[in-house]
Amino acid sequence: MNVHQAIAPYGSWKSPITTERVAGSAVGLGQIILDGSDIYWNEMRPAEGGRHVIQRWRDGAVDEILPAPFSARTRAHEYGGGAFVVDNGTLYFSNDRDQLLYRLAPDSSPQAITSGANRRYADGVIDRQRRRLLCVCEDHGTDGEPVNTIVAIDLEGGHEPHVLLSGQDFYAAPRLSPDGRQLAWLSWNHPDMPWDGTELWLADMGPDGLPANPRHVAGGREESVFQPQFAPDGTLYFVSDRNNWWNLYRLRENRIEALMSMDAEFGLPQWIFGMSTHAFDSTQHLVCAFNRGAAWQLAMLDTDTLRLEEIETPFSDISHVVAGHGKAVFAGASPNLPASIVRLDLTTHRYEILRASTNDVPDAGYLSAPQALAYPTSRGDTAHAWYYPPANRDFRAPGEEKPPLLVMSHGGPTSAASRALSLRTQYWTSRGFAVLDVNYRGSTGYGRAYRHQLDGQWGVADVEDCIAGARCLVEHGLADEYRLAIRGGSASGYTTLCALTFHRLFRAGAVYYGVSDLEALARDTHKFEARYLDRLVGPYPERSDLYHERSPIHHVDRLSCPVIFFQGLEDKVVPPDQTEKMVNALRKRNIPVAYVAFEGEQHGFRRAENIQRALEAEFWFYSRLFGFTPADPIAPVMIENF
Incomplete structure (x- = not known):
């Protein structure tokens, strides 16, 4: 324990990881040629x-x-x-x-x-x-x-x-x-x-x-x-x-x-x-990246002998792999290294970072290291998550206080939570929140069978895994059972709404361009995802009963905790009317609700000022509900019915 740490309630810790730094770190590094x-x-x-x-x-x-x-x-x-x-x-x-x-x-x-x-x-x-x-x-x-x-x-x-x-x-x-x-x-x-x-x-x-x-x-x-x-x-x-x-x-x-x-x-x-996970440096040498145990590894495959030689690097997230002239280039990241364009010598295995998504990496004393968590969930299955404890070198909580918990789940829903350095996650942990980033059944990185455990179970298995993870942390004394929140965007926003509507564990939620009406999604979404729900839920309209049963918009009478919504007004994947219907339903029931909409944004926010405003508004929302005072001045957001 650092004896020089100030004592302050969880949530009220002052952190150098500001929303400006978070937005600045949101530079996306993609396709490499x-x-x-x-x-x-x-x-x-x-x-x-x-x-x-x-x-x-x-x-x-x-x-x-x-x-x-x-x-x-x-x-x-x-x-x-x-x-x-x-x-x-x-x-x-x-x-x-x-x-x-x-x-x-x-x-x-x-x-x-x-x-x-x-x-x-x-x-x-x-x-x-x-x-x-x-x-x-x-x-x-x-x-x-x-x-x-x-x-x-x-x-x-x-x-x-x-x-x-x-x-x-x-x-x-x-x-x-x-x-x-x-x-x-x-x-x-x-x-x-x-x-x-x-x-x-x-x-x-x-x-x-x-x-x-x-x-x-x-x-x-x-x-x-x-x-x-x-x-x-x-x-x-x-x-x-x-x-x-x-x-x-x-x-x-x-x-x-x-x-x-x-x-x-x-x-x-x-x-x-x-997308690229492998590339040829020569006919005999194939540079490849693979995901094992939710961590990515770089390797070289000899295509004659089929010998796979792992290449040690500090990067646990690797993508966009290309190769040539004795070099491999890829996008790499780790829990303490931001997403970067990396050039690696295939002979010496020395690497250099050509471009980092941010040069503003916080001191390690403000960073929470992710811990792999596997825990029992429904039907005798096992779910996976990354657990981030609160971390701030300057503060500790008083007495036996337990931290508020923020449960997150990835979008898709066919995707995976990454343990790469995310200042968005560290924004919360450095202020005294615990974070659980869930790789629910259906996530990638654990094989096809695990991926297809979500078939017919979207809105059920993913939600059960988020709830089981939160309960696991509460049972181990790592989270305050009275200050549990869940957040998510897009498909994760749907998981969030289902958890808040059909269960009673969480006390608050934040939904970013989330699905509330599965039937509307099935009818109105774009071609690429037009039949996605056939496997995740059931064929539509033949199983419209399931779509109605699992759509939070039809069961808003069962939602009894505060929610803040964020929406891009040019979103074609989840149109604004889905969010607005949910907000209006909560207004009519006098449940605390906040709605923050952004002109010009689509499915996912890209403008720095909107990324900052959304994060601050969400933090303000929790501070009001969980009874702590933010260390920094934040422009308030209107919470109706509060």
């Missing part, structure tokens, strides 16, 4: 209204390549990803504002190479032989739902996109063999999501530039294939969960070979385009 020895990446900046900037590392210097106001973001599948590609110094990117594809040659300004207002493009690859770009196209200019295809676009522009592949509901990952003679791609159909069932296809590229002789390689309704990629010698590699875990495979002499069998995940749920 190698172009020769140059390294490019996509960077989302809240301070610029969420603009996506392309940065380039060359010979030790970092330059911003994309001029304002251009923003490299595609809205294909609404969530985007795979928004740019580079070839010999020329950048091709999707511009956020108009969703057109642009060409940016060195020492010139961006020039549009597509036209029309209804198409979105993603996941591109350059076809050098034919002077064209192959990519996924999502056409919103048709009657009914958008039409997805794989198209070819002339690199100089001036021509309509030429459709190469069509007929499936979804396409992703068009990839050319090194000699340009073969094309691989993924496709899937409603009601499957890409982490449920995808198909890997391979075709020959004819003299006319059209795919011919397509053949099914792997995948189906009950097998998820991830990231097809050709080795330099033309062998097709991919990730499949056919053995319960996303492991590595290859196609050789028309036969699929398993490269290894590990209780580890080499794949990810494909919420966005352009």
